[in-house]
Amino acid sequence: MSEQSAGQSGERAAEQTGEQTGERASVPGAVRTGRLDLVPLSVAHAGEMAEVLADPALHAFIGGAPLSPPELRARYERLAAGSPDPAVTWLNWVVRLRSEDRLTGTVQATLTDGGRVAEVAWVVGTAWQGRGIAREAAGGLAGLLAARGVRTVVAHVHPGHAASAAVARAAGLAPTDRVEDGEVRWELRVA
Secondary structure, eight states: OOSOOSOHHHHHGGGOOOSOOOOOOOOOOOEEOSSEEEEEOOGGGHHHHHHHTOOGGGGTTTOSOOOOHHHHHHHHHHHHHOOSSTTOEEEEEEEEETTTTEEEEEEEEEEEGGGTEEEEEEEEOGGGTTSSHHHHHHHHHHHHHHHTTOOEEEEEEOTTOHHHHHHHHHTTOEEEEEEETTEEEEEEEOO
16 A cells, blocks of 8 residues: 555544644645645535545555545535634645546645644545655645745654655655654654
């Protein structure tokens, strides 16, 4: 497996809340990279994304099982509603491969500490892995976050997941000595 989720806690990152205080950041729009459009997630994406994320192998490092279209629709409704904690902002995009006009995965960021810290995650469907899509999407996300004033970008990667480690490294993150819930904490400090 390659280029799937950043890790167990990464899959939940967009639904977690933090303890820091600060103002809710404005939600950015679409992001364009060389081959991809990162499109703000909407409930309307649930049907296509249920197919993209249907492979049980995607859950080898994060646990759980693929969600059915109604379950994914309910999850996307929660995400679209935003964090119930005003100090936390959830940012979620679907990844569209322009050459195929097809959704291929997601990227997400949870902003805390007044928008200065972002916990990120990515997942690319099995059929599109090995094509650099996760690297490009995660790099685009890291660039957007830095431009928005984020000072620390964090990802959690299972130590056995070499593909996600490669994605994190390509996005500018480096592993730390910290292990949280069995995953290595990776960080990018923005100057």
